[in-house]
Amino acid sequence: MRFTSSKSVQEYLESIPKFQSRGSSAAKFDLSRFRNFCDVIGNPHKEFDSIHVGGTNGKGSTCNILASVLQEGGYKVGVYTSPHIITFNERFRVNDDVISDEDLLVFFNTYVDNIEEYTLTYFEISTAIAFWWFARSKVDVACIEVGLGGRLDATNIIDPMVSVITSISLDHTDILGDSITDITREKAGIIKEGRPVIIGDLPKKARHEIVKIAEQKECPLFTIDDLNPKCLNPGRYGLAVNDTIMDISSNLISPIQAKNIAIVWKICSIIKEKYIITEDYFTSGLRRVNAGFGRFERLIDGQQWYFDGGHNQEAVKALKKSVNTVGNIENATLVLSLMRDKIRKEVMTEFLEFKNIYYYPLSLERAATFDDIKQWLPKAIPFPASDENRKELMQDDFDSELVIFSGSFYFYETVRDWVSTFALNQ
Known part of the structure; x- marks a missing residue:
């Protein structure tokens, strides 16, 4: 070969x-x-x-x-x-x-x-x-x-x-x-x-x-x-x-x-x-130094949008401390994507403090579905799958808001693509 x-x-x-x-x-x-x-x-x-x-x-x-x-x-x-x-x-x-x-x-x-x-x-x-x-x-x-x-x-x-x-x-x-x-x-x-x-x-x-x-x-x-x-x-x-x-x-x-x-x-x-x-x-x-991609990284100038790859209890607790240094978690929106094997009671409970919770399933065999998440996070709603609906949400509801994209590091590239598209349309 x-x-x-x-x-x-x-x-x-x-x-x-x-x-x-x-x-x-x-x-x-x-x-x-x-x-x-x-x-x-x-x-x-x-x-x-x-x-x-x-x-x-x-x-x-x-x-x-x-x-x-x-x-x-x-x-x-x-x-x-x-x-x-x-x-x-x-x-x-x-x-x-x-x-x-x-x-x-x-x-x-x-x-x-x-x-x-x-x-x-x-x-x-x-x-x-x-x-x-x-x-x-x-x-x-x-x-x-x-x-x-x-x-x-x-x-x-x-x-x-x-x-x-x-x-x-x-x-x-x-x-x-x-x-x-x-x-x-x-x-x-x-x-x-x-x-x-x-x-x-x-x-x-x-x-x-x-x-x-x-x-x-x-x-x-x-x-x-x-x-x-x-x-x-x-x-x-x-x-x-x-x-x-x-x-x-x-x-x-x-x-x-x-x-x-x-x-x-x-x-x-x-x-x-x-x-x-x-x-x-x-x-x-x-x-x-830069801690690396996706370590409480600010995604775009002019917006309070961050990515942090938190998928175990210790990491999510650290994420919450980070959120409270730049705002208030009770006013923050979470957009989450997780692997199924990361769903544990002690992890999911940590996410409940966010004001709003959206869930987006990745196209991976290990990825948790919305139904997997909903039983742990009752207030979670699906994050839009269509480009048009996602663009509308990010422009109208997320603009000037504190938004945290989190969960699996495998979610990072997808989020980066969304944010790049948002920036191009501004």
């Missing part, structure tokens, strides 16, 4: 089952095939330093913040995050550049037979590309986001400088287990013998479990408790550092980012013997 265009690569990738549409049936939790494939391509993940970032929420934001700070310090930094929101290429970044279509063609034309031989999953292919491209680009260090869980995640073949667990809450319970303790054990699978571990603000049971695992593996364990991270107001954060409050300005506006910023400061303090990040580099990196 030979690939001649980015379209042919995309068609090949689309032929492989993805977690996005199929859920757990698209996954193969066995690292031996992936390790063997990486042996064949020269184990590129051993050619650069790495920071491994896991957790339920905050992984992608933490990777992006860390990368911005390291880049500000003059280092060449790789960032691997998933899922992609618009294009496959955006999963892979070196400094400010995503992988080119030409590099993807080189990878697939070189290794497609090996991909077939080892029957790699979509995520394993994606992870292999990240390792290969970062080595090829000669990065100094890479920020690697865990895909799902940790213990059996394809990213877990790396030997990182630091392992990070940002947060833990109930999510992917069909795969990781239906208790905080079970989920913690899976996510703690990224903890390596003797390597430093950083944890964010975790539930008591999760913290207890990680303390026990870190002791067993003789790992130095660090928390962010001493930094007392605060969101002072939207775009302004405070950390308690050296008996003073470090005042940080940023494009990030969600209060939850305070904890992610604290985690990044702690990472920098641990790796400082090799990667020197001054306070000036740190604050400069925060000024230029």
